[in-house]
Amino acid sequence: xxxxxxxxxxxxxxxxxxxxxxxxxxxxxxxxxxxxxxxxxxxxxxxxxxxxxxxxxxxxxxxxxxxx
Numbered sequence: 001x002x003x004x005x006x007x008x009x010x011x012x013x014x015x016x017x018x019x020x021x022x023x024x025x026x027x028x029x030x031x032x033x034x035x036x037x038x039x040x041x042x043x044x045x046x047x048x049x050x051x052x053x054x055x056x057x058x059x060x061x062x063x064x065x066x067x068x
Contacts, residue, residue, distance in 0.1 A: 002046060
């Protein structure tokens with residue numbers, strides 16, 4: 001659960017990212033329209049949340065990448 005705060009900070013710095021927490025699941029939406037990507041994990045799953053943070057910072061959905 002400690003990684004949830006890190007994810008919130010990463011999302012807050014990106015205007016193209018929306019983070020929602022509901023029913024024990026954290027969902028992150030990147031982009032808009034039909035190209036919007038959705039990443040999700042249980043809110044207590046630090047490994048899954050770290051994966052999302054990595055994708056937003058360095059992976060497919062990093063700022064300035066050709067995706068989404």
